[in-house]
Amino acid sequence: xxxxxxxxxxxxxxxxxxxxxxxxxxxxxxxxxxxxxxxxxxxxxxxxxxxxxxxxxxxxxxxxxxxxxxxxxxxxxxxxxxxxxxxxxxxxxxxxxxxxxxxxxxxxxxxxxxxxx
Amino acid sequence: xxxxxxxxxxxxxxxxxxxxxxxxxxxxxxxxxxxxxxxxxxxxxxxxxxxxxxxxxxxxxxxxxxxxxxxxxxxxxxxxxxxxxxxxxxxxxxxxxxxxxxxxxxxxx
Numbered sequence: 001x002x003x004x005x006x007x008x009x010x011x012x013x014x015x016x017x018x019x020x021x022x023x024x025x026x027x028x029x030x031x032x033x034x035x036x037x038x039x040x041x042x043x044x045x046x047x048x049x050x051x052x053x054x055x056x057x058x059x060x061x062x063x064x065x066x067x068x069x070x071x072x073x074x075x076x077x078x079x080x081x082x083x084x085x086x087x088x089x090x091x092x093x094x095x096x097x098x099x100x101x102x103x104x105x106x107x108x109x110x111x112x113x114x115x116x117x
Numbered sequence: 118x119x120x121x122x123x124x125x126x127x128x129x130x131x132x133x134x135x136x137x138x139x140x141x142x143x144x145x146x147x148x149x150x151x152x153x154x155x156x157x158x159x160x161x162x163x164x165x166x167x168x169x170x171x172x173x174x175x176x177x178x179x180x181x182x183x184x185x186x187x188x189x190x191x192x193x194x195x196x197x198x199x200x201x202x203x204x205x206x207x208x209x210x211x212x213x214x215x216x217x218x219x220x221x222x223x224x225x226x
Contacts, residue, residue: 034214043204043218044160093159105150106214108159 002028004096006109013084014117021079021112023094029074030096034106035067038091050077084116119143121217123205128223129195137190137203137220145210151179151190152204154219160204163190192222200224 003026013019023033032051036044048064050056050071058064068080077096081088091113095106121141129135141149148167152160166172166181166188178191190203205217 044216046214046216091157095159105162105165108161111157111159113157 002026002096002098002107004030004094004107004109006094006112008112009110010113010115012115012117015085016083018080018082019084019114021081021092021094021114023077023079023096023109025075025096025107028096028098030077030098031074032097033071033077034095034097035069035077035079036093036095038093038111044093047079081114084114086116089114089116119209119215121205121207121215123203123217123220125218126221126223128225129192131195131197131224131226133195134191134193135195135222137192137205137222139188139190139205139217141186141188141205141207141215141217143207143209143215146183147208147210147212149179149181149188150206150208150214151177151188152206154202154204156201163203195224197224197226 005024007022034049035047037047038044046059047062048056048058048069050069052071052074056069066082071077091111093111095108097106123139150165151163153163154160164179166179171180176193181188202219202221204219206214
């Protein structure tokens with residue numbers, strides 16, 4: 001099956017610093033990548049959708065200047081949390097899909113747990 | 118608005134059968150997914166339904182009724198490792214995935 005990796009798997013940082021999370025599709029080219037955030041005991045919240053070579057589409061309420069997304073190639077997307085604060089502490093998960101259309105299974109990365117002190 | 122409803126938590130016994138229901142109201146329908154998520158891990162794909170009926174895959178089956186906006190995930194011969202959250206997600210007319218809050222399934226010996 002399709003494999004998606006994320007790095008790092010966990011990170012602890014000080015308030016005010018920036019953190020970059022990488023999402024890679026290892027054995028396929030991902031037309032679209034998605035970034036989710038999940039708080040404890042809550043469901044996945046889609047933050048943004050990114051297509052290779054174009055600007056990401058952010059969901060309502062997600063600050064695009066705070067959560068910078070770069071989808072530079074068909075196998076790599078990055079999420080940078082700028083000037084992180086304790087309320088940004090969460091589980092960040094990326095997913096990738098092969099193509100748009102009817103059946104568009106998303107393959108999830110293992111997630112990155114961010115703790116901001 | 119768009120809405121997906123699932124029970125928050127269910128408890129079942131090892132070896133038994135459990136059915137997790139999901140009802141949805143979305144702007145359009147382009148398929149329904151079930152995912153399993155263990156605590157602290159990312160979701161893993163279980164099933165996909167786009168036509169009415171039952172899809173069986175080993176111990177897991179998923180049913181869809183588009184006219185009723187209803188689906189269920191059936192887990193047979195429950196094992197302790199099936200303790201997890203089960204997420205229902207519907208793809209709307211824009212092919213956007215709308216996620217339910219998930220059902221936490223607790224398996225008891």
